[in-house]
Amino acid sequence: MNVLVVVPHPDDESIGCGGTICLHAARGDRVAAVFLTSGELGLRKLPQEKAWRVREREAEKAAEILGIASLTFLRFPDRHVGDQIEKAAEALSPVLRQEKPESIYLAHERDRHRDHRACAPIVHAALEGSGIPAPKVLAYEVLTLLSEYDHLEDITTVMPRKLKAVRAHRSQVRQFRYDRAARAINEYRGTIAEAGRYAEVFRLDDCQLDTVAQARRADPDWYRIYRIVQEIIKVVPANDAFILVDDGSQEASSLVAPRRCIPFLEKDGSYWGRPADDRTAIQELNRLRSCGAGFMFFAWSALWWLDHYSGLRNHLESRYHCVRRDDNVVAFDLRAGPATKL
Numbered sequence: 001m002n003v004l005v006v007v008p009h010p011d012d013e014s015i016g017c018g019g020t021i022c023l024h025a026a027r028g029d030r031v032a033a034v035f036l037t038s039g040e041l042g043l044r045k046l047p048q049e050k051a052w053r054v055r056e057r058e059a060e061k062a063a064e065i066l067g068i069a070s071l072t073f074l075r076f077p078d079r080h081v082g083d084q085i086e087k088a089a090e091a092l093s094p095v096l097r098q099e100k101p102e103s104i105y106l107a108h109e110r111d112r113h114r115d116h117r118a119c120a121p122i123v124h125a126a127l128e129g130s131g132i133p134a135p136k137v138l139a140y141e142v143l144t145l146l147s148e149y150d151h152l153e154d155i156t157t158v159m160p161r162k163l164k165a166v167r168a169h170r171s172q173v174r175q176f177r178y179d180r181a182a183r184a185i186n187e188y189r190g191t192i193a194e195a196g197r198y199a200e201v202f203r204l205d206d207c208q209l210d211t212v213a214q215a216r217r218a219d220p221d222w223y224r225i226y227r228i229v230q231e232i233i234k235v236v237p238a239n240d241a242f243i244l245v246d247d248g249s250q251e252a253s254s255l256v257a258p259r260r261c262i263p264f265l266e267k268d269g270s271y272w273g274r275p276a277d278d279r280t281a282i283q284e285l286n287r288l289r290s291c292g293a294g295f296m297f298f299a300w301s302a303l304w305w306l307d308h309y310s311g312l313r314n315h316l317e318s319r320y321h322c323v324r325r326d327d328n329v330v331a332f333d334l335r336a337g338p339a340t341k342l
């Protein structure tokens with residue numbers, strides 16, 4: 001997989017998504033970074049050319065620590081890249097065509113710094129004329145926190161590397177302890193989302209998500225629901241029906257259309273409460289299967305069912321292929337065939 005990180009100033013890549021870059025690199029993904037400015041205003045006492053060289057060298061050191069394979073410096077004027085959206089988009093286009101990224105990371109649009117806010121319009125303008133397939137666009141937070149997010153990465157295992165990369169921007173950390181700020185932000189994210197000691201969060205640029213209330217997207221649990229949505233889309237063919245066990249919330253339902261989402265228990269298309277016992281649960285499962293339900297998903301909020309309804313669990317595990325099993329979702333393929341154990 002190819003990943004592109006669009007960076008307003010050297011150090012934003014390490015602070016905003018350094019942990020996630022490490023995880024991509026460890027999975028064998030190619031990560032490239034484009035620096036819109038070279039941050040000359042972060043070294044006001046130096047002449048521009050010299051400031052560029054210092055900051056670019058620091059960015060190269062950080063990139064080596066994080067596992068970034070290629071760096072491009074566009075050298076637009078610090079604080080004023082937003083005045084030249086079209087020119088910056090033109091400069092970004094050849095990188096897009098060369099890298100053909102499946103995911104693009106950029107600074108989010110509500111950041112207090114104008115260069116950060118300029119990233120999204122530049123990337124969108126560059127994508128428009130690029131002719132490459134639309135990538136997933138994920139916005140990272142630097143020092144202005146995201147008010148809502150859709151995706152979270154647990155970066156606990158790579159946090160020491162991330163901090164080393166932040167500190168590689170020595171000229172900046174000398175003036176302000178960005179490393180301390182990043183550690184505090186990532187610990188805060190991990191703690192409130194109960195997702196490891198350190199986490200980075202991202203807002204997805206996806207118009208389908210505009211239908212989700214902002215307050216819901218601000219909930220630290222929301223990313224778990226959205227992760228299930230993505231699993232359902234991956235696993236269930238577009239015109240199929242599936243059972244979603246999530247204590248009736250059915251939030252994923254509208255985001256996975258045209259797939260038909262059936263609550264469990266179900267009566268006349270609506271949620272009908274929890275089953276009294278295993279027998280009822282198995283009977284209902286068989287009935288829904290005969291009505292066309294091809295899959296059964298247990299959302300993270302209902303994973304306790306698999307301990308509580310052990311008869312249902314044994315029934316599913318002995319007959320059907322378990323297609324997903326992690327701490328967020330368990331899913332079975334009910335369509336046919338003998339059971340295959342994972």
Ligand SMILES: [Zn+2]
Binds near residue numbers: 008012113
């Ligand atoms: Zn910045």
